[in-house]
Amino acid sequence: MNYERLKTFIAVAEKKSFSEAARTLYITQATITSQIKALEEELQTKLFERTTKKVEMTESAHILLHYAEKIVQLSDLAKKKILETENTVHGDFQLDCSLTIGEYILPELLKTFKNAYPAVRMQVRIANSTNIISSVKDQRIDIGLIETPVADKHIVVEPILKDELVLIAAPDYFPKHVLQIMPQQLKEVPIIMREEGSGTRKVVHDYLKKAGLAPDDLHISMDLGSTEAIKAAVQSGLGVSFISKSAIKKEQKLKLLKTYQVKGISFVRHFYIALPKGRVVKSITELFIKELHQIMEQKKDGNLIHLSAGNA
Numbered sequence: 001m002n003y004e005r006l007k008t009f010i011a012v013a014e015k016k017s018f019s020e021a022a023r024t025l026y027i028t029q030a031t032i033t034s035q036i037k038a039l040e041e042e043l044q045t046k047l048f049e050r051t052t053k054k055v056e057m058t059e060s061a062h063i064l065l066h067y068a069e070k071i072v073q074l075s076d077l078a079k080k081k082i083l084e085t086e087n088t089v090h091g092d093f094q095l096d097c098s099l100t101i102g103e104y105i106l107p108e109l110l111k112t113f114k115n116a117y118p119a120v121r122m123q124v125r126i127a128n129s130t131n132i133i134s135s136v137k138d139q140r141i142d143i144g145l146i147e148t149p150v151a152d153k154h155i156v157v158e159p160i161l162k163d164e165l166v167l168i169a170a171p172d173y174f175p176k177h178v179l180q181i182m183p184q185q186l187k188e189v190p191i192i193m194r195e196e197g198s199g200t201r202k203v204v205h206d207y208l209k210k211a212g213l214a215p216d217d218l219h220i221s222m223d224l225g226s227t228e229a230i231k232a233a234v235q236s237g238l239g240v241s242f243i244s245k246s247a248i249k250k251e252q253k254l255k256l257l258k259t260y261q262v263k264g265i266s267f268v269r270h271f272y273i274a275l276p277k278g279r280v281v282k283s284i285t286e287l288f289i290k291e292l293h294q295i296m297e298q299k300k301d302g303n304l305i306h307l308s309a310g311n312a
Contacts, residue, residue: 008035035202097145130197143274144274147199165267190221190239
């Protein structure tokens, strides 16, 4: 049985949709239909019952799915082992990472990895944690680096680094004698948040919820998708925000921003590697994870290092 046809069949079976499978595999719906038809002719059976609203698997499809997943997995494993016998590491590697990781960890990691494996072609995209998880599940990428844990039977996550979020404001936003903010005070100030789906936003909401503050209790005045945009907005006095402690070292040194503790809350989080569960991990992915762990070992104090674009 043809490998690509089986991959297409698995995608349709998982998505219960020809159009969704086409989007996942980046091919046309006509190609999906053609490959499924060819597979049905080869097996002399019908695999899907299509209606105007959904796609239902036949009994034959359920049987085939059990073996198709194993065939694809063994094929991927064979390719991986063959590549491991070659002297030069090469191939394509696709990575999605969240914003904070992209700004404060990834530049150093990419530089180290590319120096060690120059023949590897890397595609890197910055996205929020929700979109990254979706891409990992659909195998559109090899690995995701995210800012929040996820409970999903299709995903394996592993913590790699500890980080702390702090409340930031312009130096004159609160009275000078104020060093600590009470949780209830957060109801009274405009808060600038990362966009929906962001790992940072979820962590903040989770901690505040434990302290008795629901998202609806907060006055979220602005959603921004950039750390730099958030810092600029806060510096301008437009509100307060929560941000990685390591992302504001320069601003603190220049006294452009001031940090505050929220009484009774420590916004500690981890960054995570996200991989598809039960899938063969490419050799390049394994090498990348190994390099990542080595860099994280050098940062046992949990401090992230922000490299300038010139050092990336």
